[in-house]
Amino acid sequence: MNVRETKKRSAVRMDFATQDLAPAYFALVMATGAVSLAAQAMDLLLLAHLLFWFNIGSYGTLWILSLWRILRFGQRLRADLTDYLRGPGFFSIVAGSAVLGSQFVLLAGQERIALLLWSLSLSLWLILNYGIFTAFTIQRRKPSLEHGITGTWLLAVVATQSVAVLAALLDAHWNPMHRLEFNFIALSLWLWGGMLYIWIMVIIFYRFNFFPFAAEDLVPPYWINMGAMAISTLSGSLLIVNAAKAPYLHSLLPFLKGFTVFYWVTGSWWIPLLVTLEIWRHGIKRLPIRYDPLYWSVVFPLGMYSLCTVHMAQSMDLYFLLPLGYAFFYLALLAWAITLAGMVHHLGLGLRAGTENRIPHPLP
Template identity: 30%
Template sequence: MRVLVGARWWAELSPAAGAAVMAAGIISAGLHLIGRDALSIAALVVSAALWLVLAADFTARILGDRRRFRAEADTPAALTAVAATAVLGSRIAVAGWTGSTPVAVGLLVLAAALWPGLLVAVLRHWGYRMPGAAFLVCVATQGLAVLAGTLAAPTGRDWLGRAALAAFCLGLLLYAEALVRFDFRQVVSGAGDHWVAGGALSITALAGSGLTASPLWTGWAHAGLRTVTLAALGLSLAWYAVLLAAEAVRPRPRYDTRRWSSVFPLGMTATACLSAAAPTGVAWLRPLGTVLLWVAVGAWVLTCAAFLVERGQARPPK
């Protein structure tokens, strides 16, 4: 019976579950930035383990259930495969361990290979009044920008920095397009992925902070990147306030897989503040980011607990 339950749980995984990898990965990155290395490594282990589970499931669907794979590949949530791989790769890239850079490069290659096919499939099926998952077109693209920019210096490949800038610019355009198509009623009725509306701007700011810190860009280019980074971060903080107020006005305590898409923006906003403080010269972003990071950690713990309770309730009697 337990084997059957496990198999059923495996079969019920949705593409949106990739946000759990993203949430743990970005919280690990934030904890690394504030010097909480033990907790950071623990979160990284969780992120990597979840990524392996979802990668195995992704592969199994390609090989064994092509009809379901094609149906899910048309949905924005499918892009969590790219975003999760990029977020995990970005955290590994800054780990400083022997072999971490080649592993991160491998994850960049994988994410870049998945990105165009999934992006085109999603864009071909876009409509209007879409949920917050629509912003994953931006998140996945900016995830590539973050990872490519992070790897430019340790690999000595300047073209990665230029590729990061190209992805950054495309991500901005995709955000604007997703915003036009977003159903703003989701702010008060969404099941969790409505938070990606703000999280997409946060990862844009994170990518921008990396580009601003890069020696490749000087003069007006550096000034422009700094301005766009701060604007994206300011807007993401505004979204944070609006979405938090909406949660207070209309609480949605029931567990949903899409709640991991709430935790990820919380962690991403915090990490973006921490990362942007030095290259933009706005020192108060660091203490703000530290506070927001612990909020994200708390949200991760609560969501994990809700998941465990939900799985316990779903388990049939012996």
């Protein structure tokens, strides 16, 4: 096979991999980062660092695929941005960038790289936050509620809280002269994320209980119902720790503790219901389990619930909660391994199919 033919086959594979790349695929980075940080919180440092390096590779690969998609399938990407089901998935890029930045702070001590990732995630958050919701608002043709809302929308909350988490971590490791600014940004985003969760969750809860709900409708991102509250709990726990060196936050300490517990309890409430619905979906309705990139949206909440429970227990002296955090860590690690195996198998089959079938010509 000559060089020209090799390049052609490589381009075909890239087209196949990117033409319909799920906007929420950066949930892979979110999930891996959450499990890695939970391992670090439990002093499993070797595992935490292995997952950290895997996450760096995953993050870089996803950006390469995303840039290729922008160049080759720009019109499809623009259509995804205004799609009610796929559009909110782009917030996973924000959350993935911020979660990786948190790993750079805690696992590598690289605050400058983390600051760059924080700046990127904040910029993307501003662009997507106002771009996507503006596009939804001005659309003439809009889907009905039951066909337009899923748990993917809550990635907007996760993105907001992930930027707050990284700001709080940078505050704890950065020059004291910036402490007020970073604390204020983290606090503001923490509060706004909670408000946004209330807005979106009211719609989701209404959709759950007042519209027909088939097994096929219970897509994996509904686990973010819990995950969004878990990362909100983590953000609050970090602000509580930072309050010891920040008088402004210290004055709000009772408020911070109360709302952090509120977020944790809300996230915890969802777990039995989501487990019951999964049993109904796969056990009673017999819906088969097949790999989907959206399953990373199940791994992330499990890992983040473990991480936030450990941090809340330590920041508020609630040590009786630590065994719960440890239990969810091993559950999240198992879910991560299973999902990774499914992804590898799926990609292997897909790449072989991509070389055997002609890829549609990119839209202009």
